[in-house]
Amino acid sequence: MLDKSAIQFLPLGARRIAYEVRGDGPPLVAPAWWVSHLELDWQDAGFRRFWQGVAQGHTLIRYDRLGVGMSDRTVREADLTLDGEVATLRALLDELGLRRVTLFGGSSGSCTAIAFAAMHPERVDRLVLYGSYADGAAITAPEVAEAILAAVRAHWGLGARMLSNMFLGGADAASLDRFARFQREAATAETAADLLALVYRLDVREYLARVEVPTLVVHRRDDRAIPYRLGREVAAGIPGATFVPLPGSAHFPWHDDVDSVARACCQTPAAPQPHDAGDEPPVLLSDREREILACVARGLSDREIAEQLVLSPHTVHRHVANIRTKLGRTTRTAAVAEAARLGLL
Template sequence: MDDGPQLRFARTGDGVTVAYQVFGSGPVLVWMPSLSNIVAQWRIPAMRAAYQALARHLTVVLYDGRGTGSSQRRVDLGDLGVDAHLRDLTAVLDDAGIARASLLGYYHATATALAFAARQPQRVRRLVLFGGAPRMREAMLPAQTRALLSLIDQDWDLFADAAAAAWLGWDMSPSNRWTAEAFRTATTAPVAQAWFAAAQDIDVTAELSRVRAPALVLHRQSPQQIPAGVARRLAAALSDARLVELPGDTPTLFLQDPDTDVRLVAEFVTGGPIRHPAPGPLTAREREVLALLPGGDSNAQLAARLGIAVHTVERHLASIYRKIGARGRADAVTYALRHVTDFRHPR
């Protein structure tokens, strides 16, 4: 099984050894970690394909943060806040001889990428941000996330399986087994607990005004994990940011529509234009929801009539609005009255 490029090792200012990989050619993109195991991640077919696709356009840098993967596992569990993560990133850039790079802040690493761009603007070309927030507590509020985090100290193996399947949406993919294994081997339960406990207190909101690097904020519809409002607020708070809300409901990159995701990231990092993905046609369920809207039902009533959860109705509505260009429910009702011929009237 392919474990990826040879590991290199950097030393942080506080003496922690950090493992990293460099591959590809072109402008540098540093894919920053949350709980990671870069060696195991190469064994996930979808991730390996994403790495290889990005490497055709970019020089990609991957690394394991302190306490995870192939990096030093024995670390100060009381020092896992944003400053510690910044020391890891700085060490990797310095050891690799990279003076300036674009950063992919993914989930937990979003706040770290923003802080680095604010504090060392001369070293950051561009930012790609997905799945996180400057105030990390906001990204960890959804009930599903809290439920998953509660599993860490109860059953580490169960957490790994559940996170792979439900949190990152890999349950429909043959990559699920390898993704669970990557989670399971990324670190230990005590380190994971300390990581997420520290994340609750990470807040770099006050530093956003100093971020000057152009940013691409990506969001994929999945309100039960990361609400779209989190990404919208982040994009609005940055001086030069573009928000792209991706179609689909799998809350990760490079899985549901990998070609589009790779193209968006690669073109942005290389300085190309942002071409928003064309919305697809309404699904059968979305057409059903749209046909019900003129009846005036609330989301809860729609959910009861269709036999689905309220958050599923909300997800369908968000997708409908995006696809038909509606600004909200009133626009969608108007659209339905003009285009729908098979209305479902209230019982």
Template sequence: MLIFDAPDGTRLAYRRVGGDGEPLVVLPGGPMHAAAYLGDLGGLSAHHPLVLLDPRGTGDSAVPREPATYRCDRQVGDVEALRAHLGIERLSLVAHSAGATLALLYAARHPDRVGRLVLIAPSPRPVGLEITDADRREVAQRRRGEPWFPDAFAAFERVWAGRAADDDWAAIAPFSYGRWDAARAERASQAGHRNPEATAGYYGEGAFAPEAVRSALGRLRAPVLLIAGEHDVGLPPGRAAEYAGLFARGELAVQPGAGHFPWLDDPGWLSETIAAALRADPAG
């Protein structure tokens, strides 16, 4: 574990994995999940060293004095402090799910400090991209041949109808994974690695205006690789293409057979796809 100080004095922790050289800085999702669940992103550390940040109040990072600083826009300063601590002029940022919100807000505020963005199953919220029930239903229906489908799809129907019970949210979990048989143990092992108070505050009122974020990202000069899972109901491939189109230099890669956690489904495909993109444009 390595540590540095956030602008408000909160001690933040990160883990460095891989060899020497300028690292990729990795922001976890959740929101506000400790970075341990990412592993090394399917072996990506064999291609590039990784710096995996535990957001404030998660993992080995300290709990801040002010809970209001859990709001995602107020964590932009944490990423900038990490950049300065590492002595990197321009960051290559890799972000998963809700962590992509923080990455995009950082890019909007500090465009000249971003060399490259890699967004893995990014949340559509910061750019106001609507994912409809019909979008999710189309993706979910492709899984009809899987043994867990009847119960999971029935739970999804109750969610869409607005009458979901607490158990229904757990029942739809298989739709987040390309290989539910292999993901069950991983999902269970990560229980409790999220800070509920931080999760509740991350998307607090006033955190961002999607129109302003879209405008800033449209002017971003850095190349952006957006990776979507073929089976991800959170960001179906069709909507992912629309998302990638918001960037001046956006590129979409759809991982076959993958869900919302693609390094669990085909780690080699994910790590090689990211490494190939970085080789094609290493400096951004």
């Protein structure tokens, strides 16, 4: 049982983060995701049911990141980085004297978990990722991300309701209202927007191939917040990772069919196989990049692509440059040829 525990605080310089330790058994640590609140989280019946299933037989350790929940609400620019997220996780494990743990990385917490597992393989027994991604810029089109951030900053009430619809899929009105209120209590509008911007900036693609621990990747097929293809790309990039697709559209695992997600997350992932130096790492292209690549393959210029896709020429030029970089080719023609060889066209 995950009995209620006292909230504890870890000093980080002049500020403190709030954390909790529940249950008994090997440590299961959940890196913080977008916004949380250590006390209010547990008022959700689905949240309680999910963690009772996933953390059964474990000691569950959770924390509120700086700026949200019960942690100090002051956020600095240095906090809004992957390095800052990893440093917070490392500091908490050191404080608790935990030498090896299982990491549960949900949503944006998956990026912290992936990076930490790659940097400190000796401290991670197992990696469980849910609703994960490696490239935040691939979550949605830049103009959509900017519109979401602007809405959150301009009117937190409407912004929170909009995000509730995105995160909870087809939830009923009462659930949407509850989660909208929760978001407003967990963080201010400015902090929520800053942390959401970090979600879109995080990029851990370089760490995927360096993960050496058994890894389980679980993703709902119709996830409305983090596209299903991004979870598949995470699994493809981590050597030996086990991928478990599930039905459903809610992003949070404690909504929709909670028990199925909990059971999936409790599976034992296969041990990673030795890496073959001759294996090619997967090429991860966003939907927009694939769309532009198809236009390039048809011989269209940046301006023609911009007109067809209703983008600025500058945006198209940047995407084409990113595509060439990812494919390891310096010209458009060579990039198209390489994409065809890899089955991307």
